[in-house]
Amino acid sequence: MKKLTLTTWLLTLSLSSAWAEDEDTTAADTPASSSSVVQADVERVMPTPQQTRIAGLIDRLSGNYGHEIETLNAQGTDFLGLFRESESGDPQGCLIMLHGDHGHPDWPQVISPIREQLPVHSWCTLSVEVPDIGGRATPVSISANEDDGAAPEENPALPNEETVFARIDAAVQLIRDKGYSQVAYMGYRTGAAYALRFAAERGTSNQALILIEPRTFAPVSEFDLAQNIERLRLPVLDYYFNRTARDTRFARQRQAAANKRTNRQAAYTQIDALPDARYDPSGNKRLVQRVWGFMKQNTNQQSQRKELPELDKELFYDSPND
Template structure:
């Protein structure tokens, strides 16, 4: 009797342990599908978050620097600093690198804040991200009949090349230059850092700008342009250029050589092309920032039209400002 009771108890426990879908298999009724509430997927917006955080950081003490600029289709951020002397020489327009912002701590922030003490106003503008880090990755199909991915710009058939976001960036540069003129500055120089330098170079070359100055800091190409294609833009320049780069890798050296060769083919050789391997300067801190500031200011002073500037170049360390002529 005890064995029978024990057997029935074990059988009952075994049945109760079966999954619900197994128990439902013998039931004629269709099991009710549980409803699940799924929230909407929110796509991250890293650039908007970055810019919003920058504005919140600057507003308490530097709200006077913040400019909202309209390029005709949308607003974007600019940070403006007036010349800090009584003899302004012009304005330097800054283009930051990819996935950065107009007050980026490397290169952009120290220069835009310090050049006003050397008679230059500064305007640093927001450059759109080249490729969104939050953009879903599309796996290409192996089917030869499927449409190809057209997300990247296609180089024109005339041999030129269009950078990603080129027209958008150029429209922003146009709007920034209009703001500079509105504030009473007629002379403008262009300074780009890494991918920002690529946009600055392409803009100056395509627009045929002359009589001002272009400063490239650690230039990096922007897809789909190759380094060689981008370097060829230098041949058509009619403007003094400071090419401040860091020779870390063989690719850096090769890219610098292509830029120098393109400069050697320029028709107007009177416009300076100063190429500096600044690897010894490639360190963080006040010392490196000061050297870069002196390089840029010295280049502007020697290669732009100066209007009775009172502040002279310092007598010490003149090698920071220019290369000695080859004897």
């Protein structure tokens, strides 16, 4: 009885091994299942955060503010612009606005309040779409050899600089086509870096430049960006929020570059506006007042219904009795 049991067990083991070999061979010879093939052939959908933001913005504005939407073109690519006419009988010019990285032309901080309120004070506004510099999770690349002997680039360009400059040129042309002769420039965060580089590279003069909380991106360091101020030939409002030691250092670098300008007739006004850094009606009102006050005192005013004071007092001035 025991011998029969052992023989049966050996036979069962042998058959099991044979079946396993057959299954392995079949699996190797059989192509992937239809479900696997279907998944491999499915096209991956890449996220497009900027296009999504812009599409959402256009959808939100199309109802009541569709007349503000402009489609501009630069380098063969369409981009969004939001235009608001001057709401007074004596228009002074137009302010071109550049938002920060991963923003849009109606960004609720800084951009939207100025875009909406400045037309009340005789200036039209044109806020243009600025391409994203990089993904939020883009890894930082570090050079493997820091001391390779290569001299650093003297005047490095910002990422997408050529594209942004072309968009500013297209925006200026649109403003000219609408009958405005005077153009001023404003940038927020990385938008301020583009506006600063544009004014310095083009030698822009007789207008105005508004820098709000300037930020930069590699390969342009904060020191490199600040040096562009030395080449400016137009009035500048440098409006920043002194929150950290880095903000303090960057502001000093910009002020030092302004002190080296050969053309000192154009005003350079730097303001630590930390008390204004509130995203509420009172903070936005103060921001608009500062920007408008600077532009009113430092641009060529046309057909003003009220005479400006002869004293050039910029935004503030010291009383002779102090």
